[in-house]
Amino acid sequence: MKTKQIITLIKIASWVIFIGLCIQLGAILLSGIISLFGNPEASNNLYLGLDLSELYEFSKKYYLHVLSLLITVTSLKAYLFYLVIKIFMKIDFDQPFTKTIASIISSISYVALWAGLIAYLANGYCKWLLKKGAVFSLDWGNSEFLFMAGIIFIIAFIFKRGVQIQLENDLTI
Numbered sequence: 825m826k827t828k829q830i831i832t833l834i835k836i837a838s839w840v841i842f843i844g845l846c847i848q849l850g851a852i853l854l855s856g857i858i859s860l861f862g863n864p865e866a867s868n869n870l871y872l873g874l875d876l877s878e879l880y881e882f883s884k885k886y887y888l889h890v891l892s893l894l895i896t897v898t899s900l901k902a903y904l905f906y907l908v909i910k911i912f913m914k915i916d917f918d919q920p921f922t923k924t925i926a927s928i929i930s931s932i933s934y935v936a937l938w939a940g941l942i943a944y945l946a947n948g949y950c951k952w953l954l955k956k957g958a959v960f961s962l963d964w965g966n967s968e969f970l971f972m973a974g975i976i977f978i979i980a981f982i983f984k985r986g987v988q989i990q991l992e993n994d995l996t997i
Contacts, residue, residue, distance in 0.1 A: 835912045842905035848872075849898045856891045860884070870894075875960070882958045890953070890962070893946040897964065900939035907932045921986035929983050933976035940969030 851871045859866035859880065867880040867887065880887040911928050943966035950962055 838908045845902035879958050879960045921990040926983040926987050929980040933980050936973035
């Protein structure tokens with residue numbers, strides 16, 4: 825496949841993932857609000873079979889904490905893909921090394937780092953809750969976010985250096 829076709833497919837995939845994450849976030853928010861203020865049975869299926877009903881019965885406070893962490897991590901995931909879409913909107917493939925693109929890539933690395941750290945804390949919190957007797961299962965994916973943040977940070981550094989080199993080349997011509 826040609827490069828332009830691959831880039832178009834990546835753009836479409838980014839939009840699909842972004843929209844999917846926004847729908848997931850909205851469903852978790854709505855189900856969480858309904859479970860807290862209306863019908864506690866909504867905690868049985870927050871989103872695609874995510875069942876936190878036993879945690880809800882164990883403690884509403886802990887349920888609210890886990891729900892808040894889940895909403896935060898899902899929000900950060902959606903924001904990551906928003907930033908990816910923003911790159912595709914702003915990039916010029918004739919001169920890709922711009923301060924704007926480098927800044928967006930840096931932002932992606934920081935958002936991924938925050939998502940990883942919050943997921944790491946959430947994972948520890950859930951393990952602590954399991955020791956207290958709460959029964960539920962959640963995969964936060966914290967190590968994947970931290971690994972991704974490291975890789976993207978390196979790419980952001982390379983892009984910043986590319987901006988400097990491109991600027992120097994523009995000045996010498």
